[in-house]
Amino acid sequence: MRPTGTDRAARRPQIRCDPRAPHPGPPRPHIYPRTPSSPEAGFAAATRFLFQEDEMTLFFAMPYDISATGFYFQDEKSFRQRIGKVRNAYGQPVEEFEIQFIDGEAIDCTFANAWGINQANIGQFMQAVDEWDEGQKLRFIIAVGECGYSFDPANVDPDDFDVDIYEEESMKALAERFVDEGLFGEIPGHLAHYIDYDAIARDLSVDYTETEIAGERLIFRCQ
Structure with missing residues (x-):
């Protein structure tokens, strides 16, 4: 709750x-x-x-x-x-x-x-x-x-809490991860170099938050 x-x-x-x-x-x-x-x-x-x-x-x-x-x-x-x-x-x-x-x-x-x-x-x-x-x-x-x-x-x-947690150093790193995992669909190889990861990171920051716990950088999203 x-x-x-x-x-x-x-x-x-x-x-x-x-x-x-x-x-x-x-x-x-x-x-x-x-x-x-x-x-x-x-x-x-x-x-x-x-x-x-x-x-x-x-x-x-x-x-x-x-x-x-x-x-x-x-x-x-x-x-x-x-x-x-x-x-x-x-x-x-x-x-x-x-x-x-x-x-x-x-x-x-x-x-x-x-x-x-x-x-x-x-x-x-x-x-x-x-x-x-x-x-x-x-x-x-x-x-x-x-x-x-x-x-x-x-x-x-603790397993009842609905929270997404990612071990990433920055929002840009999370954007790169999501692209690699195909969350934005299949991207042709000849277009990969034109991806604006900074723009994706800015969009992700609306729903995701960076934090540091016990010296470890993490990104999370509350459900």
Whole structure:
């Protein structure tokens, strides 16, 4: 289903993803979550955590209550175990958290942005990260993040989204591909040199859109 009214960008917190460094190790300071301790102490703690389990995606649960201390987690079990134990400075339980993507593959960072991760859907997201292949993640990112389709985290199937995706560097390259595949009919050899690919590319840009996801150039069309 396509959304109406509300701006998608306003509904989902945006995470800064760096496609040039798909698995960079310790988190960069500009995405480091807020904690009551000093930034230096927090960065050191995250570094130790990452060196222990550097092959898994790392998240941080940051309390909206600024007097409480958040925690890192890498799987749903540890998240559920720890979230009920967090207390603020007055000993009261903390119930609401912002979920931050801290470290992992670049495509999963963009995937988290499109998913709109929060404490209610983080379990389904982590399951999708482990079970979906890269093509399915790309389809979801484009369908939800670019085309504006809605989804139900409890039973989403990326193959249900009707989106055309092409691994091409430019609209002109897509035009050349379509001509080679015969989408414009059979073209006699003596006329092939007169084809205006730039004009075809301009026409294609009405329905097709260029994007870059995790360092990969793609062209897509929403249905």
